[in-house]
Amino acid sequence: MEIKIMKNIMSANDDIAEENRKYFKNKNICTINIMASPGAGKTTIIVELIKKMSKYIDISVIEGDIASSIDSEKIESMGYKVVQINTGGGCHLDANMIKSAVEAIDPKEKSLIFIENVGNLVCPSSFDLGESMKLVISSIPEGDDKPFKYISMFETADVIVLNKMDLIKYVDFDKTNFINGIKALNLNVPIFEVSFKTGEGIIELSDYIKSKL
Amino acid sequence: MEIKIMKNIMSANDDIAEENRKYFKNKNICTINIMASPGAGKTTIIVELIKKMSKYIDISVIEGDIASSIDSEKIESMGYKVVQINTGGGCHLDANMIKSAVEAIDPKEKSLIFIENVGNLVCPSSFDLGESMKLVISSIPEGDDKPFKYISMFETADVIVLNKMDLIKYVDFDKTNFINGIKALNLNVPIFEVSFKTGEGIIELSDYIKSKL
Secondary structure (H helix, E strand, O other): OHHHHHHHHHHHHHHHHHHHHHHHHHOOOEEEEEEEOOOOOHHHHHHHHHHHHOOOOOEEEEEEEOOOOHHHHHHHOOOOEEEEEEOOOOOOOOHHHHHHHHHHHOOOOOOEEEEEOOOOOOHHHHOOOOOOEEEEEEEHHHOOOHHHHOHHHHHOOOEEEEEOHHHOOOOOOOHHHHHHHHHHHOOOOOEEEOOOOOOOOHHHHHHHHHHOO | OHHHHHHHHHHHHHHHHHHHHHHHHHOOOEEEEEEEOOOOOHHHHHHHHHHHHOOOOOEEEEEEEOOOOHHHHHHHOOOOEEEEEEOOOOOOOOHHHHHHHHHHHOOOOOOEEEEEOOOOOOHHHHOOOOOOEEEEEEEHHHOOOHHHHOHHHHHOOOEEEEEOHHHOOOOOOOHHHHHHHHHHHOOOOOEEEOOOOOOOOHHHHHHHHHHHO
16 A cells, blocks of 8 residues: 555656656756765755856756755855745655756756755655756765665765865775775766865866866 | 655654654663764764773664675674664665664663664654764764754754864864854853864763763
8 A cells, every 4th residue: 555655656757757857948947856875965066067157058056955045145145046946744756846946947948957855864865856867975084884874875876076175085985895885786876976075076077067067 | 645645654653653762761771872963973983982881881883885895894893782674775774774773783781782884964863763862973074154044953863973074284274163063053052172183072972871871
């Protein structure tokens, strides 16, 4: 019974995700679904990528949070179009939330949309949004064992960012173990080592995203 | 329809949680449900508290994870009784999982059980396990805005640990903002500033827990 209902919910989500995907394809819009633990650097990555890429492409942002508009205010203060989704307790975004947010944004053709998902390494990985790319951030202080514990998230990622590289000298983090964990799940996924404090890896990451537009 | 089913699931959980609570009360067992983001220090806190407290009280551990037995192996290697629960994709522990794990442990009277929940600041806060105490860990690198975004978790905590204090000099973290965020939700909750690298705050935390046994 429960399983059947879950199946219906997921299939309704998949149908709307498919509609979103068609809409994005028709308008030549690239959408990047950014997923990570709380505090891994989702908003910071969006802010820094906007700085690097906004000369080349029109950018808007969908901010997902359980509550608050702290992150969307940060982006809005930079002068960019942002829609806040508050899930009111919900632990992930779904395709229908994205559909409504995109209607509110009315994005330009050939533009880029960053979607900041709810801070959670579990649930967001199960919900297709119709996005072009799933970008997963893992940060150094979280530890090197995350790919072994949050399998679905790392398995389905199209690109992985290892963030807060500037902290690696202060914590125990075995980079080889982390990378082996990812390779076992997702052999060819690109991994970018990044620090927004030192600037490490940001150009490489934004160049990679540009190459996918 | 969906809402009704969710209500049934939650009320079934609450019934089993109530059974657990009675069982723990009858046997004079203290159970501490430890919740946090991935990588905030849940396993480390259990290991360090076992070191400080195992002379005084019999301790066992329930380890919740989506997949893997990395954490339970750590605890087992110290010679303590541990039961691993793998939720197989599920984003939180529930009362029935705890009931089964406790049957497997068969804990002594007047003992202590640490429950490590799935790494997630969202879903675990909605599920009563019948525990004596909800201990929420937030770590410095996650940032000071977490209480404003993950309201239910901080609102329902019985004790809060601010972990990785040794990293505060390397990141932007406004402690006043963090504490104000908590006080707005949960005025009298004790907050312990802790670092397992430097030893800061561990005795204060273990003394507090001892006082609650």
